[in-house]
Amino acid sequence: MSRVKLIALDVLKPHLPDAVEFARQLAALGDDYQVELEVVEVDEHTQTTLITVRGEDLSLARIEDKIKALGGSVHSVDRVIVTGNGDDN
Numbered sequence: 001m002s003r004v005k006l007i008a009l010d011v012l013k014p015h016l017p018d019a020v021e022f023a024r025q026l027a028a029l030g031d032d033y034q035v036e037l038e039v040v041e042v043d044e045h046t047q048t049t050l051i052t053v054r055g056e057d058l059s060l061a062r063i064e065d066k067i068k069a070l071g072g073s074v075h076s077v078d079r080v081i082v083t084g085n086g087d088d089n
Helices: 019-027 060-069
Strands: 003-014 034-042 046-054 073-083
Touching (some): 019 060, 060 073
Antiparallel strands (some): 003 046, 003 073
16 A cells, blocks of 8 residues: 655645644644645745645645645645555556
8 A cells, every 4th residue: 555655735825823833733633744844935915835744644635624724725736755565556
């Protein structure tokens, strides 16, 4: 069975919650989720961020749902790492 180990996203988020709280909320989705959030652009109402989530078996749907619940929107999935054991044929 394949497992998603890393997802990198381009996300537009409001100023609140701040970057630390936004990352904490995403990390709380899984016991082993590690979240890196980089703010790359700021305007009057929003922040463009690059968010990388690492873990043993990530759920993109849960991550996207949480981003939406926090007022953000996913612009793109920019990178993924998936591992598998070859039994998915």
